[in-house]
Amino acid sequence: MDSASFPAPSGATFIMTIALATLFDKSERRDGERMAVSGAVELYFRTSQRLLVVKPRGAADRVFRLKLAAKPGHMRAPGPWQTADTVAGPGEAPHRPGTGDGYELRYRVVWAGED
Numbered sequence: 001m002d003s004a005s006f007p008a009p010s011g012a013t014f015i016m017t018i019a020l021a022t023l024f025d026k027s028e029r030r031d032g033e034r035m036a037v038s039g040a041v042e043l044y045f046r047t048s049q050r051l052l053v054v055k056p057r058g059a060a061d062r063v064f065r066l067k068l069a070a071k072p073g074h075m076r077a078p079g080p081w082q083t084a085d086t087v088a089g090p091g092e093a094p095h096r097p098g099t100g101d102g103y104e105l106r107y108r109v110v111w112a113g114e115d
Contacts, residue, residue, distance in 0.1 A: 021039040022039055022040050022041070023037055023039040034104070043068075043072070043109060045070070045071060047070055048069060048070045050065070050066040051063055051064065051065055051066070052064045054084070054103060056103075060087045061087070061088055062084035062086075062097070062101075063085055063086040063087075063094075064082065064084055064085060065085045072109045074109060074110065074111040075108035075109045075110070077108060078107055078108045080106060081105070081106045082104060083097055083103070084097045084101060087101070
């Protein structure tokens with residue numbers, strides 16, 4: 001299972017490939033200076049091509065490429081924050097997000113029984 005923290009957009013849906021994420025806490029919380037929401041999504045194995053799509057209500061989708069090996073190991077702590085790789089709204093061509101987009105992601109791989 002992959003555990004992730006995202007800046008908290010109201011009414012967002014998080015999707016990884018075709019698996020829907022489970023949000024742990026829908027109330028507001030802070031991760032340092034960031035408003036954040038935490039969740040988990042089942043991680044597909046034997047592929048290094050993993051995308052996570054954040055679909056905020058009323059805003060363009062954000063696509064994050066997860067930088068993981070095909071068989072990632074357990075991670076004790078989340079990795080660094082990363083910005084979206086692509087932004088695309090209805091009727092617009094996919095493009096790189098601008099500076100200060102406000103959507104960042106960090107994640108860790110959690111193996112059952114470890115940590």
